[in-house]
Amino acid sequence: MILIRTEKTNDQAAQPQRASTRRVPGAVRWPIRVLTIGSDTNPGQESGTDLLRQGIELHPYSEGVAALLGLSQEEPAAIIAPTDMRGVDILHFIDAVSAWANVPVIVGVSGDTQSYEVAFHALEHGARALLALPFTAQGLADTLHQLGAYGPRLGDPALTLTVGPIILEPQSFRVKVDGKFVSLTPREFQLLKNLMNESPRVVTAEELTAGHGIYDDGSVAGTRVALGRLRKKLHTASPEAAATLETVRGLGYRVAETS
Structure with a gap:
């Protein structure tokens, strides 16, 4: 399941713009780099080779604070943040990412009612997409394509x-x-x-x-x-x-x- 958020809520539109304080990542890497954050849910079942064939390189972090600290060095194309992420509340995490980096947050949803409830609150805070866990290489690639996170096109x-x-x-x-x-x-x-x-x-x-x-x-x-x-x-x-x-x-x- 993939859900892409395309419009801002009224609350978001009313918030002051913070673009001047954001850290914008450098040139898109290939394979593109995606950060994942630890949770009690298995985020994915694909091997590194399967993901690499899709042009995706995962960089796992055990908890959210470490991922935030790694943003400036990693320069990821996207972040997968599960609803039960470790170390920090996901809504606070999304607020922090929005303040410091122009990186889309994909919310990993485990499938239970509580997870979906948290996920939709995450969309209200600025998350860009929902992705069912455990994800597949193809499912993640499709989400990144729809977000435009793949950067330059093939053959550039x-x-x-x-x-x-x-x-x-x-x-x-x-x-x-x-x-x-x-x-x-x-x-x-x-x-x-x-x-x-x-x-x-x-x-x-x-x-x-x-x-x-x-x-x-x-x-x-x-x-x-x-x-x-x-x-x-x-x-x-x-x-x-x-x-x-x-x-x-x-x-x-x-x-x-x-x-």
Whole structure:
């Protein structure tokens, strides 16, 4: 079930505008980042890979106050706040988000009468949509599309990353090397995207691991193994492409054009 709020109530219209005090997020990331907040209800049953295929990257917080503190650093496209969220009342949470950030709040509804009652009060306070819990990757993607939270459309040149012979298209999850498509796993794709985004900066294995921590087996050792597989696939496609993925001994990894 998805319910999108499109109009303000009379009470909201009468409230003073606080736009001058809001923190507006920066450019939309891809995969888009969505914050989730802990509750007694299982928010979703999808794996990180299923969500990533929809272009969604979840960043979980155990309770609401921590999510509020993380807003400026995370710059999310949306926040999923369950009606029984931990740490702070959901209505106070929505008021705080409205004051400090231009980020839509999606209310997670567990299905019981009390949850729906709280959810509709949340809409009156400025929440933008209701989403049935546990949600699916497709259900969340549909909600984000209707909210316009996906940002630039598929194929936008600004979202294409190019380093040497490697072209990565974040929204379509495609990688081309010398004009030929290379098949990568979601984890390998995410690692390559992170390195290309940071090019030519050296990125530590720990930082790369944190950047794709949506995987259950996320570990530094797993990151190094995935990078080894990625390098082999790039080498099969083009030795020049493999050379752009460099191991900097004692520091980390980088993707940069070869001289």
